[in-house]
Amino acid sequence: MHVTSPVRPPLVTGAKTYADVTEDICRHVEAKPTKEWWVAFIISVVVLIYGTACVFWTWWEGLGVWGLNKTVGWAWDITNFVWWVGIGHAGTLISAILLLFRQKWRTSINRAAEAMTIFAVLCAASFILMHMGRPWMAYWALPLPNAFGSLWVNFNSPLVWDVFAISTYFSVSLVFWYIGLIPDLATIRDRARNKVSRFIYGSLAMGWNGSAKTWARYEYISLILAGLATPLVLSVHTIVSMDFATSVIPGWHTTIFPPYFVAGAIFSGFAMVQNLMLITRVVYKLEDYITLEHIESMNKVITLTGSIVGVAYLTEFFIAWYSGVEYESYAFINRATGPYWWAYATMMTCNVVSPQLFWSRAIRRSVTWTFFISVIVNIGMWFERFVIIVTSLHRDYLPSSWAMFSPTMFDIGDYIFSFGFFFTLFLLFSKFLPVVNMAEVKAVLRSSSETLPKKVAGVAKGERMTSPTYNKDVQ
Amino acid sequence: MVGVYDDDEVILHAVPKLRKAGVKISEVYSPFAIHGMDDALGHPRTRIGIAAFLFGVTGCICALTLTIWTMGIDWPMIVGGKDPISIPNYIPITFELTVLFTAFGMVTVFFITNGLGPSLVNPNMFDPRSTDNKFVMAIDLKGNRMTEAEITQQLRETGAEEVNIKQF
Structure with a gap:
């Protein structure tokens, strides 16, 4: 027998009918862009133009325009890459892992979260191209027979694994997203009034x-794609972490990296989803679809993954001491007390302390607090990658080559580029495509009705009275 | 003949009743997936999973062939003191390519079997509201022994709110 907890709150509030769902979501796709949208879009494009100029100059002049030196050979580029890839993971987690776990609350947010995944992975990939310095040689990373004798790429290298992992992840996420979009595009096609939109959405x-x-x-294929995307997303950040873990740099050479990176990725990704969804729900008036329940559920995931990350930080520190390797111990003491102590302190405060505030129900359900903490978490996660990369490199085995890293305007400008790129794409998405998966939301609108007899349904207080047909029957 | 229903629950219960009464239903069109509808209509279980598995096996074999042949046979190379053919190092790429082949192969099969392709309109449009909020049942009168009036009555009894005739 199916038992539904009577205290479980509805996923969609406001007694929506199926037609209301279509109307509420399609309205924004069909209407002319609002003034706010134009303002946001123009700002993003201006930022993108500035960033593109910086990237162009980076490629034109070479990587010497960055603040890198002989000791610190990876800095903001790889920090930004890992940060964006990590952010991307939340979308796949929401759409694939929560689908496997049958978490119905995913339906209101999965579309936007997957879009975020795709755009974030594009931003990450742009840093790969940037740090190559000569992006026109990017095809060298592919296993192609070449003109220098048939010397192949090294399949033992995690950097080559990364090429395969990121491109598979991007393309499979794109396909998953598009398959989910097709039914909604058909809805818009059948409602379209003018020729242009009928042509675009129709095709x-x-x-x-x-x-x-x-x-x-x-x-059926959604289920299989979810089953594929789940190990895929875990593999991607595992491989990203192996870029570091398979080297012999103190502070990188640790076996804890894969789970620690994956938890961190989900942590930062959910924070980014929160930021985007909190703005989207206000601008598009989607408060009935993205309710406080959704925000609270996501905050719980943030607290869980944030705590895993915190435990990983402490474990790392303990093992550095317990291993008895003096280089490893020094790397960690240097992180916490060396010249980059402030980066370490920022990371610890933002990632370990701030998500613990969500143990309070009032904070967890407060939109302002959620937004604020999510921003803090993303700052913290950026610093985590900075700490891992720069502070591990800047003082290694040879004290005579110890050095400091300071960013130039091109390090910063190239990072700004990724923001312009990301927000331009996200704004275009939120204007021209349905931000909520209408078909899936309609399917959960009356979730428990299949097994509850209509006479009983909707009578109990707090029961899912989301379906208008229930209310009709009860009256 | 097109029966338009207002509710997914009603149409789901209507299908077995109509089939019992001897009405042959061509297909049901809905704005979202109704669980159990394909069983109710008597559609066979989709075999797309078998295709997916075969694509996955293909991807796995391709990846292993690529890595073993390039690293161990075409240009044997010792990296980090390991054997030229060191399978554990090839597992990440084998996994990625297996997933890639499975996903793309399966989605291609999905497009082909569903007849999705370049098309501006829905070729099976019985009612434009079937992607919005209505549940549409299509019945081919030629393939049915019952008369139009009989079927109409059956549809009404099972809760259809509109019954229309459409010529194709």
């Missing part, structure tokens, strides 16, 4: 008809 929807057979296959 994107590819003749979707919503037959029972199609839906059965759709559900």
